[in-house]
Amino acid sequence: MSTLLLVGGGGHAKVVLDIAHAAGFSVVGFLDPDPAAPPIGEVRRLGDDATAAALRAQGLTLAFVALGDNRLRRKIGERLRAEGFRLATLVHPSAVVSPSASIGEGTVIMPLAVVNAAARIGEYVIVNTGAIVEHDCVLGDGVHVAPRSALGGCCTLGEEVFFGLGACARPLSRIGAGAIVGAGAVVVGEIMANIVVVGAPARPLPGVDSEAVL
Numbered sequence: 001m002s003t004l005l006l007v008g009g010g011g012h013a014k015v016v017l018d019i020a021h022a023a024g025f026s027v028v029g030f031l032d033p034d035p036a037a038p039p040i041g042e043v044r045r046l047g048d049d050a051t052a053a054a055l056r057a058q059g060l061t062l063a064f065v066a067l068g069d070n071r072l073r074r075k076i077g078e079r080l081r082a083e084g085f086r087l088a089t090l091v092h093p094s095a096v097v098s099p100s101a102s103i104g105e106g107t108v109i110m111p112l113a114v115v116n117a118a119a120r121i122g123e124y125v126i127v128n129t130g131a132i133v134e135h136d137c138v139l140g141d142g143v144h145v146a147p148r149s150a151l152g153g154c155c156t157l158g159e160e161v162f163f164g165l166g167a168c169a170r171p172l173s174r175i176g177a178g179a180i181v182g183a184g185a186v187v188v189g190e191i192m193a194n195i196v197v198v199g200a201p202a203r204p205l206p207g208v209d210s211e212a213v214l
């Protein structure tokens, strides 16, 4: 059984912990900046980010960043790699992943998600509960596709796109890096980078940019 260090002690980390256990990992503990962060089940806080180096020196080699913030997840993951950690790839046993799909390190595929043929999922991606990523989609590093969202075939999502709850995208849609697609939106065609879109068809939310929402 591989032993895993989690980074993050919030709601997303609780779900990731369940997935890690279901996928056969033993979780040694989690890191969180809040000294008062309560245990998650049996799993306790071991310290903050600075503790990672000491744990690496003690022989721990495998970590996973369980943070919902797309940018922070990548940033902390890269720091852990620089300290010598490898990052796990977590796939819940109930997820359906095509043998021809590829999934990067630091990525989690949550319960009941589907990743279909030839999809390419980058690093630090969250394919959340029940999301559907159809054939030939390409998801850049740090993307989050939220629960019950659906991407039709051959969609491309740039780095750190946030694709909201229940949103969907027509096949061949392209969404620029850093864009936020609101819950329930229907993407048709092309969405520019770093904007927030909502509705069906998805249109920019006036006066709101993605930096302001994050």
Ligand SMILES: CC(=O)SCCNC(=O)CCNC(=O)[C@H](O)C(C)(C)COP(=O)(O)OP(=O)(O)OC[C@H]1O[C@@H](n2cnc3c(N)ncnc32)[C@H](O)[C@@H]1OP(=O)(O)O
Pocket (backbone or CB within 6 Å): 128, 146, 147, 163, 164, 165, 180, 181, 182, 183, 184, 185, 196, 197, 198, 199, 205, 208, 213
């Ligand atoms: C396990 C998990 O939970 S994973 C997390 C999943 N989370 C999500 O999917 C959340 C997705 N986020 C959203 O949909 C957000 O509402 C955003 C990013 C689109 C906009 O956020 P904010 O800028 O904070 O919007 P705010 O709540 O201030 O609303 C601004 C306006 O947009 C409207 N609006 C907000 N979200 C949506 C939406 N998804 N669809 C349509 N209209 C919307 C609001 O009604 C409001 O309209 P008004 O000005 O006429 O009153």
